[in-house]
Amino acid sequence: MAKAVKLADIAERVGVSIVTVSKALSGQKGVSESMRVRIQAVADELGYKQPGAYRRDLEESRRNRGYNLGVLVGDYYLGKYESFYSQMYQQFAARAGAKGNFCLLELVSSEQEKEVRVPMMIADNRIDGIVVIGKLSDDYLNMISDSGIPMVGVDFYTDDESLDSVISDxxxxxxxxxxxxxxxxxxxxxxxxxxxxxxxxxxxxxxxxxxxxxxxxxxxxxxxxxxxxxxxxxxxxxxxxxxxxxxxxxxxxxxxxxxxxxxxxxxxxxxxxxxxxxxxxxxxxxxxxxxxxxxxxxxxDMKEMVKRAVSMITHKIAGENYKQGTYIVGGxxxxxxxxxxxxxxx
The missing domain is CATH 3.40.50.2300 (Response regulator)
Incomplete structure (x- = not known):
């Protein structure tokens, strides 16, 4: 089976950053038209498939085996002790796994966040959707959004009304x-x-x-x-x-x-x-x-927050109807x- 082409492969060939490639291929602002055409040409030459196309190609098998769900957490939220977020990730992975999905956890360092460095799970084109547990910087969240991969936030919200999230009250x-x-x-x-x-x-x-x-x-x-x-x-x-x-x-x-x-x-x-x-x-x-x-x-009610987050991200990936916006869970x-x-x- 041919190895999947990554954003990093295209970026290296063109000589630009992964963020630039992501913006160009997802139709975002910040990239000149000439550069967008060049990036798209290299992507086509290498046989790159955007996440949406990749999901459509594999949709039949994914109905049986679920989705690959990426989970991002700032490493500063974890620290010395077992944290609320580590417990939340464990419950999320268990809930998602019971529904036939696979979860991949990636920690984001303060340096990665400051430099708005693309997560490996996006660069490697390995996931169908992303759940961010705990607030990351607006620039970092915008970078994820620009990738075109469905995203849901947990335990935070932003001024961006397009970001779906689940929070406690x-x-x-x-x-x-x-x-x-x-x-x-x-x-x-x-x-x-x-x-x-x-x-x-x-x-x-x-x-x-x-x-x-x-x-x-x-x-x-x-x-x-x-x-x-x-x-x-x-x-x-x-x-x-x-x-x-x-x-x-x-x-x-x-x-x-x-x-x-x-x-x-x-x-x-x-x-x-x-x-x-x-x-x-x-x-x-x-x-x-x-x-x-x-x-x-x-x-x-962590169990309810996790339940809502799993439901929201899987419905969003599948293009099915779901309650958009911010869902507030009581206690x-x-x-x-x-x-x-x-x-x-x-």
Whole structure:
């Protein structure tokens, strides 16, 4: 069987980048007409088939064996501990595999993202559709979109209305958890999460603000605490998660992992959770080895998110009708042991 021609093969022959080849063959802007004609001629000479044509040629067999689904995740989202996204990928691969599809995971480094380097799965023409778990830069997402390969985002959205995505209800979850703390008598509540790092952190913060506003509680700038660099997005409890000089009675954290790191810092500083300070979070997913306190959190229905993402990308590849746009999955509060009523605090 002849080896499939890759975008990289065409790029090398013409002497341009893979991105330029991808744009030229998919009819995107940014390539001169003369260069587009030249690239197309080389592609025809080498026998290159665009993803859509390749899928049509193999459609009959694909109906039986499913699709090749690429999954992209920024490596900074994974880090030292098992992450929410690694768990999500495992569930996605299991769900997609049960439907007869094959999943290929590729991690995107900060350098690759900055340089807008084409993923190997696209350059090698190996996949029918792409699922991106966790927000990547707009330039990088645009590059993927320009390839013409169907794409779905998970746990983020952008200003591009053509991007289909599945997200948890971060806004309502942030609101609900803050209301939960207020209902326990807390009015001095800090928020932990670097604003601008992810859309999820921003949305949970907006929910936090709404809950404070409904109870005429004014947010304090010194109680908005960063947990990571807004550039590389890597959680860093050494450089970030700094305790304020005047302590609140409770913290609302953007994730359980952040909450666990915060609790460690509180304990080192001599505070007990929940006896002295209460901590609530979002995700209901705490990787083992971070802290021993069971954290009260907003549970994300990961199973439903994965189910929707698999359905959306396979329908999109097949050209079948599906609900386009952003699909929001709800959740609920799970009470554990990190929050006490204000009147019970020492």
């Amino acid at each position: 971060s806004y309502f979850g942030g609101y609900r958890m803050t209301k939960y703390l207020i209902g326990k008598g807390h009015t001095q509540i800090a928020y932990v999460g670097t604003l601008g790092a992810t859309t999820s952190i921003n949305d949970r913060y907006m929910g936090y603000l709404k809950a404070l506003n409904e109870h005429n509680i004014h947010p304090r700038e010194d109680w908005i605490i960063e947990d990571r660099s807004p550039v590389d997005k890597i959680l860093d409890p050494v450089e970030y998660i700094k305790l304020p000089e005047e302590m609140p009675t409770a913290f609302m954290c953007n994730s359980d992992q952040t909450a666990g790191m915060l609790i460690n810092k509180l304990e080192v500083a001599g505070y007990r959770v929940p006896d002295d300070i209460s901590v609530a979070a979002y995700d209901n997913f705490l990787p083992p080895g971070i802290c021993d306190v069971r954290i009260t959190s907003y549970d994300v 609920h509060v799970v009470e554990k042991e990190s929050v006490l009523p204000r009147t019970n605090l020492a």
